[in-house]
Amino acid sequence: MSSWVGASSSPWLLRTSAKFFKYRPRPPPPLRLLCLAQSNDVRSDFNFVLHDALDSSGVLTSHARDAREGFCSQIRQMSDIERQTSISINRRVDLGRSALYIAAEDDSLVSHSSVPLPVDAFLSRFDDLSMDYSSHYNSSYKSSPERLLESLENYLYTHKGFRRTNARHLFETRALYLHSVLTHRSGSTALLSLIYSEILKMLRLWGLLDFDVEIFFPHDRHSLPRAYPKKKSKESDYAHIMTSQALLVEILRNLKEAFWPFQHDQSGNLFLRAARAANFIDASNEGDSGFQLASAKAAQHRLDRGVWTSVNFGDMRRALSACERLILLEADSKELRDYSILLYHCGFYEQSLEFLKLYQDTKTRPQLRRSSNSSTDLEEDAVEKLMIRLKLILMEDGWSRPTYVRNFLGNSSDPW
Structure with a gap:
């Protein structure tokens, strides 16, 4: 099987949906994880993508933004003691x-x-x-x-x-x-x-x-x-x-797992599923099952018809939303990594690289170092390959976002 870095340069899922947005760039966030309780402006800390991407595609997000600010107004009150209460x-x-x-x-x-x-x-x-x-x-x-x-x-x-x-x-x-x-x-x-x-x-x-x-x-x-x-x-x-923090984390991780867009693959954790999904669209990969290849191509076909979500393939909007709120809760540095790979699949390569760097920066802290095991080694290997792949994509001569919009987010057709 070819390596992930050597696979096709087109991401497996939703590569076109976000790649073709007229995204309004903002200054990149500092490469450190800030405590939300010390900040009155959530957007100054993290260069989140979801709401701006939806706005760019013609979907109004005023109610979603108000709800996010309401959530942030609550967790700003969570002191270290309160988080463990x-x-x-x-x-x-x-x-x-x-x-x-x-x-x-x-x-x-x-x-x-x-x-x-x-x-x-x-x-x-x-x-x-x-x-x-x-x-x-x-x-x-x-x-x-x-x-x-x-x-x-x-x-x-x-x-x-x-x-x-x-x-x-x-x-x-x-x-x-x-x-x-x-x-x-x-x-x-x-x-x-x-x-x-x-x-x-x-x-x-x-x-x-x-x-x-x-x-x-x-x-x-x-x-x-x-x-x-x-x-x-x-x-x-x-x-x-x-505890208070553990409850909110449990609620959000339940949502993240339910809406993770790689439901056909039930082996390994969410991040590794997304890493493997990057290879499934490349039919030259030996060892990929026919079901995996068919699932990947079926997902691409639905996207071409403007279908944003389905029962068997998650919902990228709500998966991204859960990841963003988990990052704000400072639950685990791995949330930065998971958010990064979703952005990669959406085609937001610059932002994906920013959050992957944030993850690698927090990983160097002594309290966040983990003992090595086979699962951790697989994850870290996938992280390194994702980092290399993102840098190669961004180094491509003439790479830029197209000037037109393919309105997948605005033409959502939920199957219920």
Whole structure:
């Protein structure tokens, strides 16, 4: 099999969609990762692409930008201590509002609605849930903490019918957005934990909860989030306590995985899937399966018809959006790398190189160094090849963006 660097110079997916935008360049960001909490201007820190690219293609992003700013206004309040604070005792950051801003931005990206998602209206549903519980189970407040929490779980999971869903396909992804979970009562573990903690917060504000509570976040595929009195915590419970930052990261990584545009390849992590996808369009690569080659060519055909997303091939808009917000959260330097390879597949080579350099710069910090293993070696080898390939592309004589626009982003045709 030929190496990735030696493959065809045309990226596998969405190479034309962004490459042909009349992109309005901005000064490159400094090659360092800034703390968002210290900045009042998000765009001065990172040269993000998504919103400007959509604007350039004729898609209005005012609601998406407002939602992103709302999300940033919340995470700006996250001090180092706040990031490690349990969601059940969080005070400064409104996690429910933050999750709804995530939903509002993605809703604007895919619906192109002239009306923004009503964040405040969905926030009021937490009040409604808490009030309804109070009216049905007021006798529980006089019982033991265990009985009160048992009655609350009975209310949520039996009376109200909230249930857990593992969203693995695009048609199930409403379980990954808080407004949909509040409406349909089917959601991811992270969002069920958030709803649970928001109700506890309301009960505490009303003076109906006079003891500290922790929420047990299950790491299996079936269990539901449960609460227990904090004084009964065991050391083994610590791994199941969800902090404020960890919750937002979990929500965004669920979205990133669900909408990653390389769904045909289920082996390895997301970055390696995208790295392998760069070779699949090159039919000369020996060893590529017929299914992989057919999938790649089918994706290119859909793009030529203006289809931006499909059930089996992810959604580049929402994958990029999740990556950008994960970078703002400073969750992991690898988010810079993953965002870079998406930009590469979109044809934004300069910006892809900028974020790859950011990743390599943060990688040199001692606290970010990892022990070597086969998976890490594969990833780092792919990073080096991506860096070489980007530099070669940008060094090509006469390489420039075409002056016309192929309006794939503006002619979105979702399959539902």
